[in-house]
Amino acid sequence: MKVALLLVIAYLLGSIPSGVWVGKLFFNKDIRQFxxxxxxxxxxxxxxxxxxxxxxxxxxxxxxTLATCLPMIFSLSVNPLIFGVAAVLGHTFPVFAKFKGGKAVATSAGMILGYSPLFFVYSASIFVITLLVSSMVSVTSMVSAVLITLSTIILPFIWPAVLPHFDWLLTAIAAGLTVFIFIRHKENISRIKNGTENKVPFGLNKKKE
Structure with a gap:
């Protein structure tokens, strides 16, 4: 019963529509309309x-992060990644925003932070380097997801200081999220193919003013 209740709480945490609330509260804008x-x-x-x-x-x-840490806070012997996934689902399909949310990248990063801070730093490094090379958040999100998934398999054997042991659930969740991130970026993929994808104003392929 406690596990089920905390899973609901994890989902509700993920469902907090940060962008919508910040936009409406401080800018009087609903970012879903822009x-x-x-x-x-x-x-x-x-x-x-x-x-x-x-x-x-x-x-x-x-x-x-908070959702992933729930079993540790309440002393439960359950893999914390399960609660992280609940938060990711909440972020993507938020009950507080008509089940229309984001693309799961930031909340997935938070899940990794709650699971392993060192692996989070490693994963964040991959993201930053890829962003500097591509200058596109969409490309960075997809490429990083693939590389991080592969890392969950390889790192325990070549760099155990970052990821001490192989966790099949971590790999399965990472692979599932990778597929999910690609699906959520299908419109971005079309723009990338057409050469019209938005770029950030820095990196090797930065947006030209």
Whole structure:
């Protein structure tokens, strides 16, 4: 019963529509009506600016981290990743925003942070390097997801200081999230093919003003 209740709480934590709330409270804007119509971090940066984007990024990461830490907080012998996944589902299909949410990247990062801070730093490094090379958040999200999934298999054998042991559930969840992230980015993939995908103003292929 306690596990079921905490899973619901994890989902509700993930369901907090950070971008929507920040936009409405501080900017009198519903970001779902602008840009890509997403409630996530990237669209918040695009529509509301850097400060709002950073705030929403941190909030979305925190949702995943807090949810993943629930079994540790309540002393439950359950793999914390299960609660992280509940938060990711909440972020993507939020009950507080008519089940239309973001693309799961930031909250998934928060899940990794709650599971293993060192692996989070490793994964964040992959994300930053890929973003600097591609200058596209969409490409970075998809490529990073693939590389992080492969890392869950390889790192325990070549760099156990970062990931001490192989966790089949971590690999399965990472693989599932990778597929999910690709599906959520299908419109971005079309724009990438057409050469019209949005770019950030930094990196090797930065947006030209």
């Amino acid at each position: 840009g890509s119509n997403s409630t996530g971090t990237t669209n918040t940066f695009r529509v509301l600016g850097k400060k709002a984007g950073i705030a929403v990024l941190l909030m979305d990461i925190l949702k995943g």
